Amino acid sequence: xxxxxxxxxxxxxxxxxxxxxxxxxxxxxxxxxxxxxxxxxxxxxxxxxxxxxxxxxxxxxxxxxxxxxxxxxxxxxxxxxxxxxxxxxxxxxxxxxxxxxxxxxxxxxxxxxxxxxxxxxxxxxxxxxxxxxxxxxxxxxxxxxxxxxxxxxxxxxxxxxxxxxxxxxxxxxxxxxxxxxxxxxxxxxxxxxxxxxxxxxxxxxxxxxxxxxxxxxxxxxxxxxxxxxxxxxxxxxxxxxxxxxxxxxxxxxxxxxxxxxxxxxxxxxxxxxxxxxxxxxxxxxxxxxxxxx
Amino acid sequence: xxxxxxxxxxxxxxxxxxxxxxxxxxxxxxxxxxxxxxxxxxxxxxxxxxxxxxxxxxxxxxxxxxxxxxxxxxxxxxxxxxxxxxxxxxxxxxxxxxxxxxxxxxxxxxxxxxxxxxxxxxxxxxxxxxxxxxxxxxxxxxxxxxxxxxxxxxxxxxxxxxxxxxxxxxxxxxxxxxxxxxxxxxxxxxxxxxxxxxxxxxxxxxxxxxxxxxxxxxxxxxxxxxxxxxxxxxxxxxxxxxxxxxxxxxxxxxxxxxxxxxxxxxxxxxxxxxxxxxxxxxxxxxxxxxxxxxxxxxxxxxxxxxxxxxxxxxxxxxxxxxxxxxxxxxxxxxxxxxxxxxxxxxxxxxxxxxxxxxxxxxxxxxxxxxxxxxxxxxxxxxxxxxxxxxxxxxx
Numbered sequence: 001x002x003x004x005x006x007x008x009x010x011x012x013x014x015x016x017x018x019x020x021x022x023x024x025x026x027x028x029x030x031x032x033x034x035x036x037x038x039x040x041x042x043x044x045x046x047x048x049x050x051x052x053x054x055x056x057x058x059x060x061x062x063x064x065x066x067x068x069x070x071x072x073x074x075x076x077x078x079x080x081x082x083x084x085x086x087x088x089x090x091x092x093x094x095x096x097x098x099x100x101x102x103x104x105x106x107x108x109x110x111x112x113x114x115x116x117x118x119x120x121x122x123x124x125x126x127x128x129x130x131x132x133x134x135x136x137x138x139x140x141x142x143x144x145x146x147x148x149x150x151x152x153x154x155x156x157x158x159x160x161x162x163x164x165x166x167x168x169x170x171x172x173x174x175x176x177x178x179x180x181x182x183x184x185x186x187x188x189x190x191x192x193x194x195x196x197x198x199x200x201x202x203x204x205x206x207x208x209x210x211x212x213x214x215x216x217x218x219x220x221x222x223x224x225x226x227x228x229x230x231x232x233x234x235x236x237x238x239x240x241x242x243x244x245x246x247x248x249x250x251x252x253x254x255x256x257x258x259x260x261x262x263x264x265x266x267x268x269x270x271x272x273x274x275x276x277x278x279x280x281x282x283x284x285x286x287x288x289x290x291x292x293x
Numbered sequence: 294x295x296x297x298x299x300x301x302x303x304x305x306x307x308x309x310x311x312x313x314x315x316x317x318x319x320x321x322x323x324x325x326x327x328x329x330x331x332x333x334x335x336x337x338x339x340x341x342x343x344x345x346x347x348x349x350x351x352x353x354x355x356x357x358x359x360x361x362x363x364x365x366x367x368x369x370x371x372x373x374x375x376x377x378x379x380x381x382x383x384x385x386x387x388x389x390x391x392x393x394x395x396x397x398x399x400x401x402x403x404x405x406x407x408x409x410x411x412x413x414x415x416x417x418x419x420x421x422x423x424x425x426x427x428x429x430x431x432x433x434x435x436x437x438x439x440x441x442x443x444x445x446x447x448x449x450x451x452x453x454x455x456x457x458x459x460x461x462x463x464x465x466x467x468x469x470x471x472x473x474x475x476x477x478x479x480x481x482x483x484x485x486x487x488x489x490x491x492x493x494x495x496x497x498x499x500x501x502x503x504x505x506x507x508x509x510x511x512x513x514x515x516x517x518x519x520x521x522x523x524x525x526x527x528x529x530x531x532x533x534x535x536x537x538x539x540x541x542x543x544x545x546x547x548x549x550x551x552x553x554x555x556x557x558x559x560x561x562x563x564x565x566x567x568x569x570x571x572x573x574x575x576x577x578x579x580x581x582x583x584x585x586x587x588x589x590x591x592x593x594x595x596x597x598x599x600x601x602x603x604x605x606x607x608x609x610x611x612x613x614x615x616x617x618x619x620x621x622x623x624x625x626x627x628x629x630x631x632x633x634x635x636x637x638x639x640x641x642x643x644x645x646x647x648x649x650x651x652x653x654x655x656x657x658x659x660x661x662x663x664x665x666x667x668x669x670x671x672x673x674x675x676x677x678x679x680x681x682x683x684x685x686x687x688x
Contacts (some may be wrong), residue, residue: 241591244537253529
């Protein structure tokens with residue numbers, strides 16, 4: 001079976017459309033991140049998360065009534081199943097946690113406490129700092145590697161693509177108001193690392209083909225030829241990585257679902273950007289101010 | 294050269310397979326699970342200053358000691374109690390089914406005081422010798438306490454002075470019982486009847502036996518997972534991993550035919566070597582760690598995709614089959630290295646900066662990347678060389 005064979009797709013011909021699409025994606029993402037904000041989980045925001053399994057089905061309304069009576073009307077309720085819920089509140093003291101459990105037990109027959117995530121403000125601040133450091137060091141490390149590995153211009157366009165990919169995934173998390181937790185941060189770091197991979201595959205081939213380029217061949221043609229040549233590996237590597245992550249998304253349990261979603265989005269946008277952002281921007285740059293080779 | 298060495302290379306691969314199988318099987322009990330998968334509590338405590346009891350070095354050391362005592366009495370297997378930094382104490386309790394109770398027992402100051410009618414403290418828990426749960430005549434749980442010799446003396450004085458009047462029993466400033474003294478108690482033994490449930494009485498006895506904490510202690514982080522939820526996570530993760538591996542195996546065979554089968558062989562080696570290394574390094578598997586592993590399964594065959602695509606290209610250029618294979622492996626290697634290094638940067642970071650479960654993600658991702666480079670390039674080369682003449686890839 002062969003899906004992709006000797007394609008001749010004119011990628012560069014539609015790069016203007018791709019620019020618009022990318023700008024819209026990034027604009028929506030930035031807009032969402034700034035205006036809608038990130039829904040920080042207890043890892044970063046601090047607070048208390050309790051997961052209960054009740055003896056019977058409990059509606060969100062019933063639960064909200066009980067929480068309201070407890071002064072926790074504003075807490076976030078997430079349903080895992082008809083009788084399993086996650087309640088996220090501001091930081092509760094030990095006594096309040098015990099009292100809440102007792103109250104829920106009394107109201108709903110049984111309330112088995114399955115999970116506690118309780119993070120105080122000091123620890124939340126530590127984790128935020130750790131997250132920012134991890135992100136900065138990762139970006140720094142990748143920049144250093146790209147600077148060492150690429151020529152200047154492909155390096156710049158690859159970094160732009162990396163920002164594009166990271167922002168789009170972060171924007172999706174914000175737009176869907178998924179919790180921004182440590183695993184999501186890990187997913188984004190992984191995506192940043194992965195985003196560069198595809199750029200390398202494409203730009204390496206461009207460089208290779210540029211060396212043996214015919215005089216008559218336009219820059220766009222060289223890039224198109226390069227992308228088409230590596231298309232099956234670009235798509236197949238993304239696909240083979242995506243397959244197990246799909247499995248994780250559907251079968252891996254609720255707690256890994258958002259992580260899997262972020263990775264899948266990152267794979268999709270990373271593959272797209274390596275084709276339409278990295279090389280296209282490079283082409284326009286080279287055309288505007290050609291460098292002598 | 295390469296081909297002359299083929300029997301040796303094959304021997305190395307087979308040797309590694311046998312070794313890995315010996316390390317990995319039987320799987321049960323060999324992989325160390327994190328608290329989020331086996332269930333348990335990860336509790337971070339911080340000693341805080343109060344006007345009455347400022348924190349000093351000695352106080353923190355005693356806090357660690359007393360908490361260790363309390364946990365010993367809770368009967369947790371393999372607890373970790375470690376000081377972190379100046380004022381923090383990390384407590385890890387694997388397999389705890391009732392984390393709320395554990396936190397209550399660990400974090401309470403448990404200062405026991407006896408106060409007379411005027412509110413003056415006549416005796417504290419510092420003079421206790423023992424505390425035990427007993428039942429009164431109505432079958433209600435009570436906590437029987439006995440004092441040391443000095444405590445017995447003080448208690449005798451206090452009860453003598455307060456016959457006919459109440460003597461309040463306070464725990465951390467809260468009145469738990471307010472019995473009226475019927476007659477002087479000279480034997481140094483008493484009972485606290487506080488309308489306890491059995492569990493409350495048991496907790497109180499543990500706290501009193503282990504002693505009061507010298508300073509106030511706050512729970513600043515608590516991550517607890519009920520063991521059954523942990524088991525559910527393991528099962529879900531395992532299912533996702535198995536299906537994920539099957540999907541990748543199927544994709545490679547469908548797309549690359551018999552060469553895909555060789556890549557699949559290398560992937561099976563990857564899974565085997567990965568877990569052998571994981572067990573050998575005594576790493577801890579966490580829930581994000583499972584995610585990291587699943588992710589590397591997909592990345593592991595990336596190397597083969599890059600190599601096979603390159604072989605096809607070289608062959609299309611008119612090279613011989615063998616020359617194409619040589620060139621394919623050689624030329625793809627650079628790309629494979631590049632592709633893995635950037636992801637490895639992110640993975641190693643998470644491994645070194647992260648804590649707890651997320652560290653597990655960094656561990657499996659780094660280990661997976663390193664291991665997959667070996668199986669994807671070197672091991673699969675052995676398989677390809679072994680069968681190259683008999684197999685053909687559709688080009």
